[in-house]
Amino acid sequence: MSTAPDPIRVVVAEDHPAVRSGLVALLDSAPDIAVVAEAADGDAALAAAREHRPDVVLTDVRMPGATGIEITPRLRETGAHVLVISGFDLDEFVLGALAAGADGYLVKSEDPQRILAAIRDVHRGDAVLSAAATRAVVAALRGREVAPAGPTFTRREEDVLALVAEGLTNQQIATRLFVEITTVKTHLSNALMKLGVDSRVQAALWWQQHRG
DSSP states (O other), X not given: OOOOOOOEEEEEEOSSHHHHHHHHHHHHTSXXXXXXXXXXXXXXXXXXXXXXXXSEEEEESSOSSSOHHHHHHHHHHTTOEEEEEESOOOHHHHHHHHHHTOSEEEETTSOHHHHXXXXXXXXXXXXXXXXXHHHHHHHHXXXXXXXXXXXXXXXXXXXXXXXXXXXXXXXXXXXXXXXXXXXXXXXXXXXXXXXXXXXXXXXXXXXXXXXX
């Protein structure tokens, strides 16, 4: 008899108690997600991530002490995926979070089911952007400057990067390329290492800037 997979372990970092309680209640309502810790500021979020080693950290942008953007690189060092959620869709917040290595950016007005789906998506290694975040990225790319060509990729790595930049998930890429999902993950991991970045969002932005 097969057993149910382990739930996705999440740390929630949000300085407003009512909002934090609402997010925790939402996540705990999903049978495949478990909140393992809560934090009211950036330093506490980082400490919780280091102690509990969650799969995903859901963090606000603006918090007392270190901001969600400032702690994102250190959160990723714990092995966690980082999903930033904010009441603001300002371009500087969106681009700052993505540049710091966040796996996704949502606004708090998102439908609750969208937030749950985003947790699952980033846990699988996929990128998640709200409509506002997508607009910010597109606007930034329109003002891009010509940049160096970058590292040399294998043909398959280029195929995977191009599809990541189109917003496809790993499973969708595997289906498109007629390969196993583990093969996609290997090519993507190699490409990320060559680019010197930590997330597929950063890789997608690089591809759009240099090859798109």
